Amino acid sequence: MGRASLRLLISGIVQGVGFRPFVYRVALLSGVAGYVRNLGGSEVEIRVEGSWGQLRAFLRLFAEKLPPPARIEDLEIIVERWEGIRGFRILPSSREARRRSMIPPDFAVCRDCLSEVLNPHDRRYRYPFNSCAYCGPRFSMMYTVPYDRENTAMRDFPLCTGCEREYRDPWNERRFHAQGISCPKCGPRVWLETIDGEVVETRDPIREAARIIDEGGIVAVKGIGGFHIAALASDDDVVLELRKRKKRPTKPFALMALDSDAAEKLVYLDREARRVLESPEAPILLLPRREDAPVSKYVAPGLDTLGVMIAYSPLHYLLLSETRDKFLIMTSGNVHGKPMCTSIECVREKLKGIVDYVLNHNRVIVNRVDDSVARFTAGRLVLIRRGRGYAPTWIRLGFRLPREVVAFGAELQNAGAVAFEDKVVLTQYIGDTDDYDTLMELEKYLKWFVEQYSIDVSKAVLVADLHPRYNSRRLAEEWASRTGAELILVQHHHAHVASVIAERRMKPGVRRVGIAIDGVGYGLDGSIWGGEVIVTDLASFERVGHLEPQPLPGGDRATEYPARIAIAILTKLMGVDEAVEMAVKLGLVRGLPYGESEARVAAIQAARGNAPLSSSMGRILDAFAALLGVCYHRGYEGEPAIRLEAYGRRGKLLDDVFAPIRGNMVDTTRLFKMVLEALMEGVDRRSLAYTVMWRLGEALAELALRALNNAEDGENVYMAGGAAVNDVIARAVEARLSEEGVKLVLPRKVPAGDGGIALGQVAVAASMLGTS
Template sequence: MGLKARRAVLIRITGLVQGVGFRPFIHRIARRSGVRGYVKNLGGSEVEVWAEGADGAVRRFLELLEHERPPPAELDEVNVIEVEPRGYREFRILRSGRQVTRRSQIPPDIGVCEHCLREVLDPSSRWYRYAFNSCAWCGPRFSMMYSTPYDRENTAMRAFPLCDECRREYSDPDNLRRFHAQGISCPRCGPKLWLLDGRGREIACEDPIREAARLVDEGFIVAVKGVGGFHIAALASDDDVVAELRRRKHRPQKPFAIMALDLEVVGRIARPCEKHVELLCSPQRPIVLVPKREEAPVSELVAPGLAEIGVMLPYTPLHYLLLMETRDKFLIMTSGNRRGLPICTGVEALEELKGIADYFLLHNREIVNRVDDSVVRLTDGIPQLLRRARGYAPRWIRVPFKLEREVIALGAHLSNAGAVAFEDRVIPTQYVGDMDCLENVEFLLSALKFLEECYKLSAKAIASDAHPGYVTTRLAASKASQLGVPHIRVQHHHAHIVSAMASVGIQADEEVLGVAIDGAGYGADGKIWGGEVMVASYTGYERVGHLEYIPLPGGDRATIYPARIVAATLSLELGPEHALKICEKLGLHHSLPGGRAELALAARSAPSAPQASSVGRFLDAASAILGICRERTYEGEPAMKLEAAARGGGLVGGLKLEVEDGRVVVREYLLRLAEAVDEHSVKDLAYTTQVRLGEALGLLAREALGDAHMPVVVSGGAAVNDYIIKGLKKTVGKLLLPRGIPPGDGGIAVGQAVVAGLSFFE
């Protein structure tokens, strides 16, 4: 057939198309349809295809491209251009190019597929008990990438040249899962495992995984190097082991995650619904918060005071083999780090985890990009990300408009993540953590740098929170000065609402009624906000309602010991003496290091104390009054335990939060709650407090809406609370919650990036 009888198309494809077996798939459908040409990866994580042949063959190829794809692949854009045929004689997978024609998605890590796991468990397979088995459809991706495009030479697997047998499979077009799969290996050519004791001496053993499992069963604590960092593995069924792990990690109350071998084991310790199961089995394999069974063989010390436990399934053969060898078939599998520091990834673990881990199960594949486990819960039956990391990062958020400029956003302060933005895409970094230690700040900057370099970003604005004291605000100012671009400071709660708006596809010219509920954010009046109702667009907002301000005597100390908030709030209502009598009757002085003297000081300093309209601080105070949690040892603890205590509760008649002059009246409510403690059950009072708060915020929203019709968007760390959302829905009807990003500060950089990307400035 002459060139004139041929048709040719040049196709550029973006989406999740690198690291998912997409080039081998293109090669297969090219052979099936009879076209010739090539497919190759490009430097922006996109794929380029040249297909030529008879018109019918090209049409068949395009039909197959539209209707078929590898399991993990996702297509965002397929751009087809008619071109002149070149006379190719075959269809080939070409060496990747470095040029960027269109920017596409960097592949996240993908949980082990059923096919690879079956090979690992099959005694006749050459991958039998091989901890690093993977294929085109599963395995590490982002965590082992140095750069784009996704080729073996740009990943940590370049240290492991393929053996002859793996090379044959890699080169075989008929091998569905291993043809041109970049991360494959086998026991002959892949990474190796070994076991060390706490002093760094190698333990002589035939099978390091079996030996590690035996040690865990004996009550030892083992650090396990995984995909994106280290885990600490320990028995979850033994009170003494869990108590010792808490002592070593200086983690008195914060819940530990559990990894369970399979769904049958999950069912022994928790009560998952269909949506929980779907999340547990998804390629992302996150930690999922699931109601725990009352009779579960899990120590109460794993998640003290909470109604749910965080459970995940094994996402690598290594984890599966380890759990398979243990007696319980489930273990604590918590992040391998010292409190407040990033998760360990390499040899530093031997020093950092000394005194925490008794033994270390190690391998020699480098972890290039640190990435912790993601955490998901259901709120009103809708999945909500609490921590966006492995499996989700660094996927992008598509917005329904084009940004005016490329942006780098540094996020806020607690549970932080950054973001970059260009065109109609925002890419959050993986979860980083709190910004009060240098190591996390360095982690944030390196995570942003990776995205900047992969996407060849040319930032024309730097965005941050408006809080003048945040490290990220100062970093943003410095970076903006270095680049000679504007530094855009975005009000905290406006950024929360914009993040949610962008994630659910609100158009650029739309306004919403935003309800932002969290612990703290710097307000435009210099006070602490956190219970806000605002009419918001992408570039501005008007505050139309909020929680009544309550005092925080001692500032941050009041957030640790919420009895101080109670004493000061009641003092404003009743005067110090009467307030102290009620507080002492509740036993609040016992929760303060300074006892009665500290309680009295808090009560008397109420008029001059910092003020907050914060939902988080209101919930902390209610939790303290009800005796549920009177000392915060981790972020959100009193509110989380208040939500757990409300399970099975009902409304207490006559106990309501009033709305006056655009404010939810919380001070009077806390007084009435304190008076009701002897008359009603804790679970009913906890339930009533949270549902009534949602109803009151809904009334504020309804008043602000009037006759107007606009979407109601809810965001902020407290937006995951089932009972608050229930109360809000009761009064305003349909709500929009964030999709694909955390409602808390882990998603706030998305909003900052969009505000800066759309705002007008000279």
């Protein structure tokens, strides 16, 4: 029988998922000789020698028994010269990088590990850091690649005899060569301390923390990617106190439930929602709130949904299991606008006055990773924030990049990216870079990914948003000045649409139609865009339709107090004096700090043309939210529009209210007039809210259908932007498109909002340079 030698080079998620141990077992079962080792680009190299029958058996078992978290992106098999290798070994990792591979994300605790934690007869009983080859932290504790224990925060915890024995046992599938394993004897430990650092003497710190929370205390909990703030979600006084301390008047708090059964007491779960909650990614999922949910109304004021996740680490599970409710507020441990704390020093400095105690542990959080947030829009799962569980897995393009790229993303909800070959690696969610500390976080993680993927910045292309005052753009300009790298600026809404096209692995050079709807983006004409229909071949775009630009009296103040926008539109309809009278009659003046006098100032600014104009979907939704009395103040990004969606969800579509189209523009002034007249006639406000959102989506879809005549892809319309997750708008767009046999394409792998901008920036810049 003939014999042969093969070398396999494999990239994908193949480090940190029990891949080398799996290969070792398959090699023993098939009888081949050789070795397996990690390489420095996060890839794996395998060398196997044996008879052709043994090699075929190896390849068959390799395909059949792949570890659940592993993902193979590329597999290259090379026939090598026979060397007569004896036995099969796992070799030490090499710093050599032959091809780049994915850095593994953090995985939620698996059922087997959780069963051990809950088994009184297991040596890991009640151990809060239990993990195995298939679950637990990865990216959050990595200093560098390759994923070996000495390159992670677990290097501080040498294996005890028992763990060493499991680590060396090839038939211990979950722990053989699993880099992150530990036990109570050798692993991290947890303790409880006051905010001032005084250790609380107790036999069970987790149980004591749960008792404090049940009595109304507020506790910082050190998790996997950062600190959470934990508190009762069922007690109005506790929730209001947390809001007061955190200076967070209305933004909803995330909840963590013990498991999906506990979550089902709070929200309505179908099979798909349960699957997402229990997945290895375990995001926060926005779901319809049960009418009888035992949750304070102050957790998510004005909303009909709750953001719920389930305990994704043994520590969180043990804490929740000891609480009376089996669910808690579990919100990010940060000061408003600042990055989430990852160190006890940050907690003591930033969270003093917010939390009473700290449930701490001694494993270093190397990389900050916020919880991911997702929701269902038009029946599809869409990401709002891409963090733990998803980042930093890469996204494959449908073309190869001519040069490596570093993308700096947008300003709000930022994520940056590095890109090479046909791959884009987005950073985890960074935050709003109008804050200096957050901007420095963006630079820190861009530098980290540049180093891990060996990108020469001086030879790369840098990409940033077109907006001249974005801090993310200024950072890109500083990098370009320092390194001599080329800098390309990409228009915001072009990047939004390009992100959806790119994630579907579409090639450039084909004209496609997109809809971009959000709060703000710098237009090519210097005005504020945000309700756009464009045709793009990725390298360039043409604006072919948009919402009517409306005045924003006072600029940023109008975004904070949307009654100013409503008054500006009233002024267009009836003049200054009547607009102010109507604002008083409708109660709009209640939404302004200076009442009627501020209303008059806003009206005069609008009448004189002394106000910036915006075609933004977000701003017109804000205006309707104020007109209908739903929301008068934006306490967090998108609040009026988000509350309008919740308010109108149970409304009905009204035939007599529609959004006219004039040329290539949706006439939002006439729509506003129709809603105003219906409101004065006593028409149901919820139905008016629903109808406004539906008609705006329907009108944009109509403009998109017209634009398909000038596009080469006539089967799809690609939609993104922060407002693209609005379920009513998305369903309206889809309904109108489907009448003509056209599909609506929404983002799946990146956020529809600004967290997906960096992907679009990469695709546009690469297309401008020429791709292969």
